[in-house]
Amino acid sequence: MTDKKKPAPEQKDEMKITVTKNGPYIVTGGVPLIRMEICNDDEGYCRTWREVERFSVQETYALCRCGHSQHKPFCDGTHAxxxxxxxxxxxxxxxxxxxxxxxxxxxxxxxYENLCVHARFCMRAGGVWNLTENSDNPAAKATAIEEACNCPSGRLVIRDAETGKAIEPELERSIVLIEYPPREEHGPLWVRGGIPVVSAEGKPYRIRNRLTLCRCGRSKNKPFCDGSHIQH
Ligand code: FES
Structure with missing residues (x-):
């Protein structure tokens, strides 16, 4: 009898984003990379997301963090x-x-006000803050949940007042390049589904379902976006 050993299953890296010192984000583990646009409703409020491009999956890639690559969203070495x-x-x-x-x-x-990236989903129907205060109204409650869950940075987190349980959207583990065509804004990298982010020193940041990383190089809260891309 021949002893046919099965080949060991290919060891895949866990999904992870590592910040490098004065350089790009190194993304490992075959994280899907998607470009999405924020779409307005008829009244001009930010309302929905639209996928416009899905890049072919690469096991490892480097995303520009300085904002100056000629090959965005990928790093081309310009940071140096x-x-x-x-x-x-x-x-x-x-x-x-x-x-x-x-x-x-x-x-x-x-x-968490310091995490605002100005995606503006929270302003419709009187704003998520007023809607929360009126959450005994079913329509207000539903809109408050929708608005908070659309906040890409996780600035806004909504919870059931009775149980204290957070109401979170189910998100594909992926990185999204946020675009807002009406104002020609190129927003941050939206890291979805709890992908770990590790600092250049090897320290892990708190894992969250939604967070946003700076890709223009201007944030004062690096590696996270602080909305500074709006100012140019
Ligand atoms: S981080 Fe390398 S070109 Fe921007």
Whole structure:
């Protein structure tokens, strides 16, 4: 009898994003990379997401963090030529500061204001804050949940007021390049589904279902986006 050993299954890397010192994000584990646009409703409010491009899956790739690559979203080495300083300021202090908490009859909203990336889903129908305060109204409650769950950075987290359980969207584990064509804004990298992010020093950031990483090089809360891309 021949002893046919099965080949060992190919060891795949776990999905992970590693920040490099003054350089790109190294993405490992075959993370899907998608480009999505924020779409307005008829009244001009940010309302839905639309997938416009899905890149072919690569096991490992480097995403530009300095904002100057000629081959975006990928790094082409320009960061070294321009002397990009990508110091991770979020690494030296808790980037998740105490949230403002808005308590309504059926919902509770946690608002981490310093994580705002100006995706603007929270402004429709009086705004997520008012909607939370009126969450005994079923329509207001549903809209508050929708608006908070569309917030890409996780600035807004909504919870059931009675149980305290967070209501989170189910997101494909992936990285999304956020685009907002009405204002020609190129937003951050939206990291979805709890993919770990590790600092250049090897320290893991808190794993979250939704977070956003700077891709313009201007954030003062690196590696996270602080909305600075809006100012150019
Ligand atoms: S990080 Fe390498 S070109 Fe931007």
């Amino acid at each position: 030529k321009i002397g990009f300083i990508g110091t991770e300021t979020a690494g030296s202090e808790p980037y998740l500061r105490q949230p403002r908490i808005i308590t309504g009859p059926e919902l509770e909203l946690l608002d």
